[in-house]
Amino acid sequence: MTSATGQQHPISLYLKIWGLLFVLSTFSYLVDYFNFHSYLRWTLILVLMLMKAGLIVAFFMHMAWERLALVIAILLPPMCLLVLVGMMATEADYTFLTRLLFFR
Secondary structure: OOOOOOOOOOHHHHHHHHHHHHHHHHHHHHHHHOOOOHHHHHHHHHHHHHHHHHHHHHHHOOHHHOOHHHHHHHHHHHHHHHHHHHHHHHHHHHHHHHHHHHOO
16 A cells, blocks of 8 residues: 655644734735825835735745746746736826827
8 A cells, every 4th residue: 555645844834824924914904004195005005915925825825845947937927917017007107198298
């Protein structure tokens, strides 16, 4: 009788990551509680959100233990899409401001 042996990670690792996610979520709620405004608020919210997403992908989706080629194959397309969305947003602002300037 053969048993399949695989790599198991200690439950304490997952509990630590869960605790860190809880702390980051608390910081995210504190941004609203302390009434931060404008770009500081959105920067803090986005940074905390990206940190939480990174932890979830790295540990709960087991990407921290995958080969680099697989990580790149999974993470590169969404990052390219984010760059394209940023470029489209910049172009939209330029187009909007040009129309305001010339078509009043």
